[in-house]
Amino acid sequence: MFLAISTQKGGVGKSTLTAIAASYLDYVLGYNVAIIDCDYPQCSLHELRKREIQQVSKNSFYKQKAVTLFQAIGKQPYPIICSKPEEAISTASEFLNKESQTYDVVFFDMPGTINNSGMLVTFLSMDYVFTPMYPSRIVMESTLAFISNIKELLATRKNLTLKDIYLFWNRIDGRVKRDMMDSYEKIITQLELKMLKTMIPQLVRFDKEQSSYSNEAIFLSTIFPPDKALLKGSNLEILMDEILTITGLKNDQI
Numbered sequence: 654m655f656l657a658i659s660t661q662k663g664g665v666g667k668s669t670l671t672a673i674a675a676s677y678l679d680y681v682l683g684y685n686v687a688i689i690d691c692d693y694p695q696c697s698l699h700e701l702r703k704r705e706i707q708q709v710s711k712n713s714f715y716k717q718k719a720v721t722l723f724q725a726i727g728k729q730p731y732p733i734i735c736s737k738p739e740e741a742i743s744t745a746s747e748f749l750n751k752e753s754q755t756y757d758v759v760f761f762d763m764p765g766t767i768n769n770s771g772m773l774v775t776f777l778s779m780d781y782v783f784t785p786m787y788p789s790r791i792v793m794e795s796t797l798a799f800i801s802n803i804k805e806l807l808a809t810r811k812n813l814t815l816k817d818i819y820l821f822w823n824r825i826d827g828r829v830k831r832d833m834m835d836s837y838e839k840i841i842t843q844l845e846l847k848m849l850k851t852m853i854p855q856l857v858r859f860d861k862e863q864s865s866y867s868n869e870a871i872f873l874s875t876i877f878p879p880d881k882a883l884l885k886g887s888n889l890e891i892l893m894d895e896i897l898t899i900t901g902l903k904n905d906q907i
Contacts, residue, residue: 654900655745655759655779655814661799662792663765665785666823668697669859671762672875677893679731680722680878684757684902687748688733688875691741691775692764699735702875705863709876714868719876730876738764739771742778757902767799777806777815781900783849785823788833796820801844819899820848821892826855849899851892858883 658671671688679686690699709715723729736744745759767776776782786796800818807813820841822834841848853859858872870880872887884890897903 654757654781654902655761656896656900657761657763657776657779657782658785659761659763659767659776659779659782660784660786660792661766661795665787665792666853666859667765667785668692668762669873670785670823670853671760672698672701673859673873673879673889674893674896675731675758675760676874676876676878677889678758680726682893683726685728685754686731686758686760687745687756688731688760688762689736689741689745689748690733690762691736691738691744692762693735693737696735698762698875699733701862701873702730702733705874705876708863712863712868715863715877722877733875738775741775776803777813779815781816781896782818783896784818784820785853786820787824788822788829788837793837797840797844797846800846804844804846817847817899820846822852824855824859825852849892849895851888851895853888853892854886856887858887 658667658674660667675686675688678684688698690696692698709719732748734744734748741761741763745761749756749759761775761779763776764772767773784796784800786792800820803815803818807815807817825834838848860873862873863869863871863877870883871877872879872883879887879889894903
């Protein structure tokens with residue numbers, strides 16, 4: 654199944670959530686996961702993986718932690734393949750055809766702007782898209798306009814792969830007024846767009862990577878699952894359960 658956590662605006666946390674979601678599904682729940690990083694040319698998740706490999710090699714604590722993890726789950730870190738956005742589907746197909754094992758989920762980390770026909774084709778080739786949003790006027794105007802246009806396409810063209818799009822609140826902190834969120838949710842309802850029930854809070858841990866020089870618990874990683882102690886209060890488990898239920902991927906591993 655092809656999934657994307659995608660938005661039209663940068664800084665809303667799509668790449669971070671993609672990495673954390675992939676690691677949680679693969680290392681905690683036992684799904685076989687891959688990422689096509691088509692946020693070209695920076696390919697931030699592909700670069701994160703390279704940084705992590707270097708850091709693990711320099712830190713005996715993380716090195717042993719990695720050995721213990723991969724012996725326990727019986728597999729290596731999930732693959733992350735860098736690709737140009739317009740070539741992402743063909744890259745994914747070539748990768749899947751060459752692999753001996755089957756993959757339950759392929760995440761696509763897309764650019765912040767879908768500004769050409771090739772990128773639009775990639776977007777429409779997903780099975781489901783989950784769009785993080787933040788209640789600011791700039792973010793919401795861009796997000797709702799784009800998603801509304803996509804929903805119109807879905808309504809008029811029945812041969813598209815994309816089954817549905819779900820919006821959800823991300824990086825919400827105590828400074829955000831609930832009445833502002835309620836106002837946007839009313840607009841979303843009027844536009845007949847769908848929303849997840851789960852809201853992700855603004856927490857420093859979502860940006861907490863491993864370090865070469867410390868043994869701290871980590872949340873954002875492509876090599877390790879989110880630390881159990883840090884999962885509390887993150888709503889990640891609830892979010893993933895909701896996504897797995899919607900997509901039909903939920904199974905006895907949960």
